[in-house]
Amino acid sequence: MANLGIGIIGLGMGRSLLPINGDPSFPATVRGICDVRLERVDAAKAEHGIEFGTDSYDALLDRSDIDLIAVYTPDGLHRDQTVQALEAGKHVLVTKPMTVSTEESEAIVGAARRTGKRVMPAQTFRYVLPHLTAKKFIDLGELGDIYFVAADYYQDLRPVYDYSPWRYEIPQDFVYGGLSHNIDTMRFLKGEIVEVAAYGSYSGLDNRYPRDKHETFVVNVKFEDGTLGRIAMAPCVRPPLPNIYVQVFGTSGTFVENQIVLDGIAGQPIIDFDYAQEAYAAAEQRVARNFVESIIADVPQDLNEVDGARVTAVGDAIWESIGSGGTPVKVRLDF
Amino acid sequence: MTSSSSEIGVGVIGLGMGRNMLGINYDANSRLAVRAICDVNPNAVARIAGEHSGQTLFQTDEYREILDRSDIEIVGIYSPDHMHMRHIRDALEAGKHVICTKPMVVSLDEAKATVDLVRRTGRKFLVGQTCRFVPRFMAAKKLLDDGDLGRLLFAESHYVHDMRPVFDATPWRASAPQDFMYGGACHPVDLLRWFAGDILEVSCYGQASGMDARYPGGKMDNFLINVKFENGVIGRIMAVFGLVEPPQHMNGLSVYGTRGSFVEEIAVFDKFMNQPDWTLKFRPEAGHGNEVLRYMRHFEECLIEDKKPTVNEIEGAKCISACWAAWKSIESGQPEKVFNDF
Numbered sequence: 001m002a003n004l005g006i007g008i009i010g011l012g013m014g015r016s017l018l019p020i021n022g023d024p025s026f027p028a029t030v031r032g033i034c035d036v037r038l039e040r041v042d043a044a045k046a047e048h049g050i051e052f053g054t055d056s057y058d059a060l061l062d063r064s065d066i067d068l069i070a071v072y073t074p075d076g077l078h079r080d081q082t083v084q085a086l087e088a089g090k091h092v093l094v095t096k097p098m099t100v101s102t103e104e105s106e107a108i109v110g111a112a113r114r115t116g117k118r119v120m121p122a123q124t125f126r127y128v129l130p131h132l133t134a135k136k137f138i139d140l141g142e143l144g145d146i147y148f149v150a151a152d153y154y155q156d157l158r159p160v161y162d163y164s165p166w167r168y169e170i171p172q173d174f175v176y177g178g179l180s181h182n183i184d185t186m187r188f189l190k191g192e193i194v195e196v197a198a199y200g201s202y203s204g205l206d207n208r209y210p211r212d213k214h215e216t217f218v219v220n221v222k223f224e225d226g227t228l229g230r231i232a233m234a235p236c237v238r239p240p241l242p243n244i245y246v247q248v249f250g251t252s253g254t255f256v257e258n259q260i261v262l263d264g265i266a267g268q269p270i271i272d273f274d275y276a277q278e279a280y281a282a283a284e285q286r287v288a289r290n291f292v293e294s295i296i297a298d299v300p301q302d303l304n305e306v307d308g309a310r311v312t313a314v315g316d317a318i319w320e321s322i323g324s325g326g327t328p329v330k331v332r333l334d335f
Numbered sequence: 336m337t338s339s340s341s342e343i344g345v346g347v348i349g350l351g352m353g354r355n356m357l358g359i360n361y362d363a364n365s366r367l368a369v370r371a372i373c374d375v376n377p378n379a380v381a382r383i384a385g386e387h388s389g390q391t392l393f394q395t396d397e398y399r400e401i402l403d404r405s406d407i408e409i410v411g412i413y414s415p416d417h418m419h420m421r422h423i424r425d426a427l428e429a430g431k432h433v434i435c436t437k438p439m440v441v442s443l444d445e446a447k448a449t450v451d452l453v454r455r456t457g458r459k460f461l462v463g464q465t466c467r468f469v470p471r472f473m474a475a476k477k478l479l480d481d482g483d484l485g486r487l488l489f490a491e492s493h494y495v496h497d498m499r500p501v502f503d504a505t506p507w508r509a510s511a512p513q514d515f516m517y518g519g520a521c522h523p524v525d526l527l528r529w530f531a532g533d534i535l536e537v538s539c540y541g542q543a544s545g546m547d548a549r550y551p552g553g554k555m556d557n558f559l560i561n562v563k564f565e566n567g568v569i570g571r572i573m574a575v576f577g578l579v580e581p582p583q584h585m586n587g588l589s590v591y592g593t594r595g596s597f598v599e600e601i602a603v604f605d606k607f608m609n610q611p612d613w614t615l616k617f618r619p620e621a622g623h624g625n626e627v628l629r630y631m632r633h634f635e636e637c638l639i640e641d642k643k644p645t646v647n648e649i650e651g652a653k654c655i656s657a658c659w660a661a662w663k664s665i666e667s668g669q670p671e672k673v674f675n676d677f
Binding site for chain 2: 147148150154197198199200201203204205216218219220222226227228229230232234235236237238239240241247249250251252253254256259260261262263268270325326327328
């Protein structure tokens with residue numbers, strides 16, 4: 001079986017992929033790593049048996065034993081690093097958000113078409129067990145016609161700021177960096193979002209984040225078929241909820257994160273799902289596996305650059321709606 | 336219980352939800368006593384009277400006969416939503432204090448008229464927004480009021496209720512039909528107002544689920560309402576009535592503050608090392624009976640001590656006004672300001 005070479009840039013979140021070197025079933029090997037902090041590089045090389053480590057992205061791209069670059073840097077760097085990798089003849093797995101503007105998305109879509117190389121945005125919340133389960137029940141038709149979908153994102157960002165200060169220093173734009181999780185989860189469960197109406201606010205749970213930005217969002221959405229949905233992001237004291245919490249209402253059943261009720265079962269008992277406890281890295285590795293296996297089998301991967309562009313376009317529409325005082329805004333889909 | 340001069344007589348119009356009021360007759364600590372019951376269905380009157388055969392109850396199917404009685408000081412209005420305005424007006428003008436089940440009324444004009452009537456008659460008025468009398472919401476409010484949750488960052492509420500069995504029990508909701516923005520969404524709207532204050536603006540999407548053919552086709556029964564509060568906080572409300580009964584609390588509340596989060600019955604506080612889940616356990620309560628009795632006791636206290644009820648006509652009117660703005664937002668496709676100048 002083919003074994004692809006992976007090069008990772010950004011060992012913060014990117015370290016999630018390192019354990020694949022210890023997984024004999026994984027048809028790829030991390031052969032090179034890159035980070036601006038060389039002490040991270042050296043530690044990862046030693047721990048995971050990786051031969052090549054560098055703080056030079058060019059040096060990583062020069063490696064002929066690397067077929068696929070995994071981009072796990074701060075959001076604003078994704079466009080240039082992705083385009084550069086494509087032009088170096090590499091496929092690119094890029095952490096969410098693929099981009100932070102439609103202009104950036106166009107650059108990536110253009111480069112992918114020009115080079116014939118593949119791009120996969122790592123939208124990990126498609127790959128967590130509750131959302132895979134929800135999708136399965138939708139696809140099986142058990143929930144009937146789906147007419148409402150919600151995906152909410154609540155997280156205490158204070159510890160996240162502690163280990164990734166760039167989020168408040170640059171700062172991260174949470175419509176792209178945060179809501180891209182919810183947006184893609186919604187797209188996964190129901191299809192394209194065509195309209196949004198949004199409010200944003202600065203709640204100020206952690207005042208390291210700039211006061212003139214927004215970090216709390218409520219968004220109502222419409223899908224292509226007229227279905228309604230909604231998403232929210234709220235930084236808060238650790239909520240007693242999963243990070244991303246989905247609800248799916250259908251004509252014959254209701255799914256809420258780890259529970260389901262079906263009309264088809266007499267008495268409509270609440271059925272609980274007892275998912276295995278997983279680290280977040282498990283979802284990252286599932287994304288990477290889908291990408292690698294799709295490349296090897298020469299079949300389309302689950303998500304490509306057009307999906308990434310559409311997620312960002314929903315983000316653009318959310319900002320436009322907030323800027324116009326909450327007026328509904330159409331989402332661009334043609335990429 | 337026997338009648339005495341220290342008792343405060345109550346008459347009930349509408350014995351569906353209104354029958355819960357009769358529980359007060361068995362509360363030895365209350366001076367309230369239901370003395371008259373009315374329903375357009377004489378069989379319901381006879382049945383309820385039979386269930387309380389130890390009580391002396393005036394029975395009628397004509398509500399004006401209750402308003403004419405001098406031994407009735409409080410009228411409880413539990414008729415279908417669209418009849419509330421008429422019953423409120425007639426009761427207040429007859430000099431009665433009023434407890435009216437939610438929704439107080441079903442339009443902004445009616446809300447204004449109710450406020451004017453209460454002012455003019457000087458009677459006391461309470462809207463039976465039951466959520467304010469549910470223990471887990473009362474606990475959340477106390478935690479917020481006491482500062483344990485800190486400053487409010489974000490809040491949301493929902494009311495999700497599979498109406499199919501409810502249509503079986505109360506067919507008027509399908510045939511009248513009930514307007515679920517007022518009759519349903521008023522619960523989470525009022526709940527959120529209680530925590531976050533006046534709603535400045537709403538942005539709403541609506542949808543007709545078509546889940547039950549008895550409800551008029553094309554009439555919306557599902558609503559997603561985003562809100563801006565006057566204090567700058569944003570929040571949101573989900574009111575969904577065409578769905579398979581979800582595995583959630585029917586009425587739900589999440590309140591996020593700078594010091595803690597409260598979701599349903601679970602609180603997390605910064606001040607507890609490692610932020611453990613802090614799960615509050617409440618004694619299970621069936622139906623709305625306990626909530627009705629709690630607001631009756633509150634109303635009784637307001638009468639005796641001459642205080643204004645917490646869920647008074649102004650609170651009721653502001654809730655209805657937010658619902659009215661949400662309908663307007665659906666129609667205009669734009670965010671709409673909420674009239675709060677009552």
